[in-house]
Amino acid sequence: MPKIALITGGNRGLGRATAEALIADGVEVIYTYRDDPGEKIDAVALKLTVGDLGSYPAFVEELRAVLRDRFGRETFDFLVNNAGVGVGGKIADFPVEAFDELVNVHFRGMFFLTQALLPVIADGGRILNVSTGLARFTGEGIYAVYGSVKSAVETFTRYLAKELGPRGISVNVVAPGATATDFGGGLLRDNDQIRAHVSSQIAFGRLGEPDDIAGVMVAMLADNTKWITGQRIEASGGMLL
Numbered sequence: 001m002p003k004i005a006l007i008t009g010g011n012r013g014l015g016r017a018t019a020e021a022l023i024a025d026g027v028e029v030i031y032t033y034r035d036d037p038g039e040k041i042d043a044v045a046l047k048l049t050v051g052d053l054g055s056y057p058a059f060v061e062e063l064r065a066v067l068r069d070r071f072g073r074e075t076f077d078f079l080v081n082n083a084g085v086g087v088g089g090k091i092a093d094f095p096v097e098a099f100d101e102l103v104n105v106h107f108r109g110m111f112f113l114t115q116a117l118l119p120v121i122a123d124g125g126r127i128l129n130v131s132t133g134l135a136r137f138t139g140e141g142i143y144a145v146y147g148s149v150k151s152a153v154e155t156f157t158r159y160l161a162k163e164l165g166p167r168g169i170s171v172n173v174v175a176p177g178a179t180a181t182d183f184g185g186g187l188l189r190d191n192d193q194i195r196a197h198v199s200s201q202i203a204f205g206r207l208g209e210p211d212d213i214a215g216v217m218v219a220m221l222a223d224n225t226k227w228i229t230g231q232r233i234e235a236s237g238g239m240l241l
Contacts, residue, residue, distance in 0.1 A: 004067070004076040005221070007031040008050055008113070009083030011038035013181040014130070017210030018080060018217045019043055025218055030066060030076065032059075032083065044070065050083040051104035056116045063120065075122035078221050081110045081129045081153075088142040099145055106149045111156060124168040126221050129157050131232065133177035137240040150175075154232055161230035170229035174216055177236020179208040203238025212237070 005022050009015040010031025016038060019029045029043035037045040044066055048059050067073045085105050087098045110129065121127070131154050134147035154173050161171035178198045199206050216235040219225060 002026055002028045003078060003221075004028045004030065004071060004073065005078035005080060006063070006076050006117070007080040007082055008048065008110075009033070010043070010080075011036060011045070014176065014179065014210050014213050015080070015082040016041075017214035018082065021211070021214035021218045022078075022221070027078070027221075028071060030063065034083075048083075050109040050113060051101070053109065053112050056113060060116050060120065063117075067120070075120055075125075077122050077125045079114065079117060079121055079125070079127045080217065081114065081127070083110075084130065087146065089145075090142060091144050094145060102145050102149050106146075107152050107156070110153065114160070118164075121169060124226075126226070127160065127164070127169060127171040128217060128220055129153050129171070129173045131157075131173045131175040133175055133234055133236045133239055135175060136234065139240075157232070158230045165229065170226055172220055172228060172230070173232045174213070174220060175232055175234040175236070176213045177202065177208055177234065177239040179210065179213060181210055198239075201240050202236070203241060206237070208235065208237055 005027050007015050007019050007029060010019040010029070011033035015031065019031050020041060023029055023042055030046060031043055032046050032048035034047070034049050046059065046062060046066070049055060067076060083105065085101060087102055089098065114127065131150040132147060134143045135150045135154055138147070157171055157173040164171055195207055213235050216233060220228070220233060
């Protein structure tokens with residue numbers, strides 16, 4: 001029986017690359033999107049605003065219906081908490097609204113969505129939370145809030161791994177480094193000067209591509225990595241070593 005993965009924010013960027021890589025690996029995929037489901041792939045797309053906690057009960061019921069009607073299952077195997085927003089700015093004038101959005105999506109929403117989904121994740125399953133290299137290094141210093149919130153995600157991952165250990169569910173965090181996507185307005189992807197500057201700080205001498213990160217995601221969900229839990233895996237190409 002194929003495994004089933006639920007990926008939040010699977011309509012674009014790293015989430016979409018991960019969805020496509022898992023499908024190629026024989027995994028059935030359900031992904032969420034906020035506004036645009038993206039180009040059609042062989043997966044189930046469900047609408048969800050991760051920062052809207054009030055929408056979770058209806059989402060979980062819709063998910064249960066998909067599992068039952070399409071897959072003949074009551075549970076799914078892999079949860080990839082990927083959905084996010086990119087907002088940067090100096091601490092001195094960082095707006096409260098942007099702060100709240102980052103916390104609501106990346107930590108508060110991820111925390112309570114995971115909580116709501118715990119009864120639907122199969123024993124022996126996997127949870128992958130997406131962090132960032134910016135929880136380890138500071139870069140140019142405009143991502144203080146983003147990096148701090150992701151540090152909370154990393155701490156939460158360890159606690160969740162311990163709590164879910166008796167169920168045989170592994171919980172890990174993947175921390176991408178600088179990657180060429182449309183995240184944060186596509187600055188890394190589209191600005192040649194910034195690309196060159198950041199690439200000079202990476203051991204491999206280039207930015208990451210979505211497929212680089214997707215490969216790590218697939219590896220962390222593979223059968224032969226099930227003994228890894230509570231760990232932070234940085235996929236940055238050796239950035240700022």
